[in-house]
Amino acid sequence: MANPKSTAHQDIVNGSGGELHQKATETTITTNQGLAIADNQNSLKASPRGPVLLEDFILREKITHFDHERIPERVVHARGTGAHGFFELTESLAEYTTASVLTEVGKQTPLFTRFSTVAGGSGSVDTPRDVRGFAVKMYTDQGNWDLVGNNIPVFFIQDAIKFPDLVHAVKMEPDRGFPQAASAHDTFWDFISLTPESMHMIMWAMSDRTLPRSLRMIEGFGVHSFRLINEGGKSTFVKFHWRPRLGVQSTIWDEAVKIAGADQDFHRRDLFESITSGNYPDWDLAVQLFTQEQADTFPFDHLDATKLIPEELVPLKVIGRMVLNRWPDNFFAETEQVAFCPSHVVPGIDFSNDPLLQGRLFSYLDTQLSRLGSPNFHQIPVNTPKCPFANNQRDGHMQMNQPVGRVAYEPNSLMPDGPREHPKGFESARVEEKGVKGRIRSETFNDHYSQARQFYMSQTVYEQAHMASALVFELSKVEHVHIRLAIVGHLQHIDKDLAQRVATGLGVRDMPMPPIAAAPVQEREPSPALQTIGKLMPTLEGRAVGILVAKGSDCALVGSMVSALAGAGASHKIVAPHVGEIELSDGSHLEVQGQLAGTPSVMFDAVAVILSDEAAVMLCNEAAAVDFVRDAFGHLKAIAADAGAQALLDKAGVTTDPGIVSMQNIDQFLEAAKTRQWAREKFVRTLA
Ligand code: HDE
Numbered sequence: 079m080a081n082p083k084s085t086a087h088q089d090i091v092n093g094s095g096g097e098l099h100q101k102a103t104e105t106t107i108t109t110n111q112g113l114a115i116a117d118n119q120n121s122l123k124a125s126p127r128g129p130v131l132l133e134d135f136i137l138r139e140k141i142t143h144f145d146h147e148r149i150p151e152r153v154v155h156a157r158g159t160g161a162h163g164f165f166e167l168t169e170s171l172a173e174y175t176t177a178s179v180l181t182e183v184g185k186q187t188p189l190f191t192r193f194s195t196v197a198g199g200s201g202s203v204d205t206p207r208d209v210r211g212f213a214v215k216m217y218t219d220q221g222n223w224d225l226v227g228n229n230i231p232v233f234f235i236q237d238a239i240k241f242p243d244l245v246h247a248v249k250m251e252p253d254r255g256f257p258q259a260a261s262a263h264d265t266f267w268d269f270i271s272l273t274p275e276s277m278h279m280i281m282w283a284m285s286d287r288t289l290p291r292s293l294r295m296i297e298g299f300g301v302h303s304f305r306l307i308n309e310g311g312k313s314t315f316v317k318f319h320w321r322p323r324l325g326v327q328s329t330i331w332d333e334a335v336k337i338a339g340a341d342q343d344f345h346r347r348d349l350f351e352s353i354t355s356g357n358y359p360d361w362d363l364a365v366q367l368f369t370q371e372q373a374d375t376f377p378f379d380h381l382d383a384t385k386l387i388p389e390e391l392v393p394l395k396v397i398g399r400m401v402l403n404r405w406p407d408n409f410f411a412e413t414e415q416v417a418f419c420p421s422h423v424v425p426g427i428d429f430s431n432d433p434l435l436q437g438r439l440f441s442y443l444d445t446q447l448s449r450l451g452s453p454n455f456h457q458i459p460v461n462t463p464k465c466p467f468a469n470n471q472r473d474g475h476m477q478m479n480q481p482v483g484r485v486a487y488e489p490n491s492l493m494p495d496g497p498r499e500h501p502k503g504f505e506s507a508r509v510e511e512k513g514v515k516g517r518i519r520s521e522t523f524n525d526h527y528s529q530a531r532q533f534y535m536s537q538t539v540y541e542q543a544h545m546a547s548a549l550v551f552e553l554s555k556v557e558h559v560h561i562r563l564a565i566v567g568h569l570q571h572i573d574k575d576l577a578q579r580v581a582t583g584l585g586v587r588d589m590p591m592p593p594i595a596a597a598p599v600q601e602r603e604p605s606p607a608l609q610t611i612g613k614l615m616p617t618l619e620g621r622a623v624g625i626l627v628a629k630g631s632d633c634a635l636v637g638s639m640v641s642a643l644a645g646a647g648a649s650h651k652i653v654a655p656h657v658g659e660i661e662l663s664d665g666s667h668l669e670v671q672g673q674l675a676g677t678p679s680v681m682f683d684a685v686a687v688i689l690s691d692e693a694a695v696m697l698c699n700e701a702a703a704v705d706f707v708r709d710a711f712g713h714l715k716a717i718a719a720d721a722g723a724q725a726l727l728d729k730a731g732v733t734t735d736p737g738i739v740s741m742q743n744i745d746q747f748l749e750a751a752k753t754r755q756w757a758r759e760k761f762v763r764t765l766a
Contacts, residue, residue, distance in 0.1 A: 109139055149414070150449050151200040154245055155211045157259070158194030159293070159346040160413040161353055163402035165189050165216055165363065171397060174314045174367060175306035176502070177426035179218040180397065189216045190460055191402060192416055193293045193345070197248050198259025200414075203338040204345035205329070206259040207288045207548065212298030212320060213418040214400065217464040224422040225318055226442070230287060231299035231386040234276040236523050238437015243269060244276075262555035271564035274593065275384050275523070277572065278530040284548040285533075285541060286328035286610045291683075293345045294352060294359035294620055295327040297613075302435040303380045305428040305507050306367070313507040315368050315380065315430060317387060319394055320361040325615025329680075330754075331548065332763070333713045336680045344681075350405060357620065358403040364394040377600060378529065379522035383434040385529055389607040412460040417446040428507045452476045468497040524597040527571040532602040534573050538611050540756045546576055546766035550583030563590040571599050583766040616752045619647035623751065624672070624682035626653045626706055626723075628697060630690035633662035635720055635741050639686050642744045648751070653677045655700070663690065675702040679710040684751035687723040688741060694725040704730050711738075712762045716750035718743075733761070 106114050115136060122134035130137070152158075164186040165179065172181040179187050194211035195202065210229040215222055234244050247269035250256050257263050261283070270276050282288070290296045298320030305313045329337065337344045352359055366387055368380075378385040406412035419442035420435065429435055446455050452475035455461055470486045485493040534542065549569070553562045562584055569577035570592040581589055606612050623643050627636060636652075643650045651671040654660045659667040672681075679685050687707060689697065697703035707730035710717050719727055720741040732738060737755035739747040759765070 109136060110143070149451065152194075152449060153445060154196050155194035155213075156200040157198045157202045157204070158192045158200075158211065158413060159349055160190060160192035160406060160416060161349060161402040162188070162190050162404035162406065162412075163358070163400055165214075165398055165400045167398040169395070169397040171306065171365070172308075174308050174316070175426035176309055177218070177223070177306070177424050178220055179216055179223060179424065180306070180426070187216045187218050188464060189214055189400065190412065190416055191215075191400070192413060192418070193296070193349070195259060197261065202259040203342045205289070205334045205337045207261065207283070207331070207334070207552075208259065209283065209288060210290060210293070210296055212296065213416075214298070214320075215416060215418060215422070215461075218424050219465045220424040220426075221465060221467070222422045222461075222463050223424045223427065224418045224420060225298075225300055226418045226420045226438075227298045227300045227318065227320070229290065229296040229298060230279065230282045231297075231301060231317075231319075232279050232282065232529075233301055233383040233434060234270075234279045235273065235434065236275050236382055236384055237433045237519065238441070240273070241434075241437065241441070244273075262552040264556050264558055264561060267553060267556045267561050267565060268558070271561050271568070274526040274568060274596070277526050277568055278384050278533060281530045281533045281545065281572065284545045284552070285537065286330065286544055287326075289328045289331060289334045290345070291327040291329050292324075292348050292620070294349065295322050295324050297321060297326055298361065299386075301383055302432040303373075303430040304435075305430055307426050307428055307505070307507055311505075311508060313428065313509075315370070315373060317366040317392075319364045319366070320400065321364055321394075321396070323360045323362065323399075323615075324620040325617070326610055326613035327615075328610050330544065330713055331551070333680050333709075336678065336709065340676075340678050340680055349402075352620065353402060353405045358401050359620070360399055360401045362396045363398045363400060364396045366392040366394055368392050377602075378525060379520065381430055381432045381520075382523045383432055384523075384526070388532075388602075388605045390603065390605055406460075411458070415450060415455075415458045416460045417442075417450060417455050417458075419443050419446070423504070425502060425504045454478065470497070525600070526597070527568075527595060528597075528600040528602055531572045531599060532605060533608050534576060535602075536604040536606060536608040538609060538756075540759060541609060541611055542576070543759075543765035546579040546583065549576075549580045550766045553580065553584055562586070564593075566590055567592045571595055579766045611756070614753060617647065618643070618683075618748060618752055621648045621683040621751070622681070623648050623650045623684050623686060624653050624677065624679055624706075625650055625686045625688065626674070626703070627660055627662070627668065627670075627688050628655055628690070628693035629661050630693055631660065631662050631668075631688045632690070632720060632722070632741075633664040633666055633668075635688050636662060636668065638744060639688070639718065639741070642748060646748050648683075651677065651682070653706070655697070655703075674700070674706065678702070679706045679715070680713065682710075682715070684716040684718075684747070685710045686718040686741070686747070687726060688720050689723040689726060691722045691725070694723050697726050698729040707732060711758075714754035714756060714758050714762075716747055716755070718747040 107118055108114050121130045121137045123130055166186045167183050170181050170183050191214045195208040197208055198206060212229055213226045215224050248261055248266045250258055251265050300318035303315045303317055306316050307313045373380050421439040454474050454476055457478045470488055472486050483493055485496055553565055556562050566577055566581050566586060567590045569580055625639055652668060653672040653674055654670040655674050657670045657673045660670055662668055707726055711732045716737045718739045718741050735755055735758050737750045739750055
């Protein structure tokens with residue numbers, strides 16, 4: 079039998095246009111040394127059935143490269159996805175900063191943004207209950223500026239020295255190697271129970287914020303206070319906020335769990351599909367600006383990363399927008415190798431004394447060295463500044479540059495046109511520091527519960543119930559009873575009712591004593607800006623509707639639903655018992671985009687069910703169809719159904735409410751689909 083040969087092999091053997099046979103063309107497969115390969119299917123053997131020869135340098139090169147394809151994954155935020163885009167400034171901050179990216183209105187700065195989960199490994203699912211990383215690298219004309227934030231405005235700890243402990247506690251337990259990408263286990267809650275400063279972040283983590291519907295619908299926060307420095311050297315504190323123009327939207331827990339099974343890459347795919355189809359996600363960049371004098375009046379310390387500055391105290395000022403409009407060519411080269419460092423700033427932007435930020439300024443550069451393997455990681459294209467850069471750093475692993483000349487130092491007299499300092503280069507804020515040196519936690523960092531309480535009290539009743547249930551779920555996975563009790567103790571400082579709900583959910587009979595609080599819990603005005611439901615945008619743009627059809631579905635109804643959805647800016651997928659085409663009532667054929675069992679309703683924001691009487695009866699015996707409807711109902715989604723579908727709705731236990739709409743009232747369905755039917759929830763599940 080003839081050996082299978084590659085096309086490249088044929089090209090070389092046959093030659094093209096009279097070229098020399100052994101010369102590689104652009105489509106020729108070669109070794110890394112440029113040697114054309116004649117056979118990419120078979121290794122070199124001593125005889126047809128004999129041993130493979132060590133001589134086979136082609137096999138060795140190929141396998142060796144393959145053996146080294148993986149690099150260490152990020153120690154946290156390993157699972158991520160990214161895209162290119164730009165930032166456009168709409169309002170100048172020239173009064174506050176010299177950074178050109180924040181002063182030149184209309185200027186578009188190219189950028190790369192990477193979103194991530196925190197706890198899971200790079201192959202973990204997209205939808206665990208977890209914080210999302212929101213890291214933006216802007217290639218400004220004054221150097222790269224990395225704003226490395228999260229989708230939650232506060233953090234678990236106040237001092238960087240606790241970060242390894244926090245991460246070791248949340249990651250899979252070292253003796254058993256699980257759970258993957260989950261905080262619902264003993265070591266995490268043990269650490270949390272002994273770290274009262276984490277309570278505010280825990281409230282956020284247990285809220286729906288950690289179950290995003292889409293990465294296009296998350297906020298981003300720089301978390302720490304930074305400084306802006308103006309021409310005159312005056313500095314102003316700043317907090318950075320990214321606001322999704324599609325609004326904030328979350329899934330609910332049962333849905334997130336089912337999405338994890340239905341599509342592990344739910345968020346990555348969603349971002350990919352929206353960008354490659356031209357629906358570019360965008361965010362406003364907003365700032366909170368405040369002076370030291372203002373900060374002195376805050377009832378908390380803004381240098382404490384477990385605190386946020388309520389919008390009611392310092393309003394947000396929108397200064398520009400980010401658009402993500404280009405999917406990377408190569409996941410590894412770009413999304414995996416992109417290296418963010420909070421220390422990457424530009425003139426006019428500086429750091430505050432937040433001890434968490436100060437630790438991060440060291441950690442990120444350090445981690446890139448082990449992850450990317452070389453101090454030359456800035457030469458990887460996704461990390462390379464797009465402005466000119468030069469210095470006397472030399473050599474190192476994988477050096478790509480070939481500097482000329484004999485001078486690699488400064489000052490020098492031998493290379494007058496070599497790199498020199500610039501009067502407008504980066505300068506740190508001129509700040510006077512005084513006090514006693516020591517391993518000290520400032521007393522101004524003592525209040526661990528007031529903002530946690532404010533967050534909880536700011537939520538709608540539905541969100542409060544979700545938080546209580548999330549705590550019950552997480553703590554029910556904790557085997558050590560004393561850890562559960564310790565958390566219930568902390569909750570009493572936040573809200574007695576919350577503590578009671580969680581205690582009841584956990585079967586705790588005697589309410590434990592709350593721990594001694596280092597500072598009294600203060601009552602703060604609720605801040606509606608902290609809600610998730612309150613930030614839902616009443617729009618179908620960027621949302622998806624699943625239309626369940628089968629043989630004989632009403633052609634006119636399907637047509638009117640499809641065009642109504644297009645008019646409202648929603649995308650849709652036709653779901654049917656089989657892929658290929660479905661024959662509709664008028665004999666026409668409709669292309670199917672999702673096979674029923676593989677396309678459950680958790681993939682959609684709302685569903686329409688259009689079935690003939692006959693098909694509905696048949697689908698009553700199909701678990702995937704019953705689940706499609708039952709889950710849409712249980713996940714509080716709007717359901718449009720025609721008369722034929724009624725049998726399936728009945729089988730799925732769907733009862734009437736404003737979100738269950740006849741196909742005759744498509745406009746009503748479109749309205750209902752813009753939100754969830756929160757009032758339905760108490761009929762479909764018991765919450766804590
Ligand atoms: Fe990170 N963090 N972090 N972090 N972090 C990393 O850097 C670290 C913190 C954040 O998409 C690591 O390149 C310390 C807060 C994001 O590539 C590492 C502390 C916030 C990403 C690291 C924190 C973040 C990281 C791991 C406490 C929100 C992913 C891989 C002092 C403001 C960036 C890497 C990407 C990644 C250290 C706390 C956000 C080890 C020491 C607070 C979005 O350097």
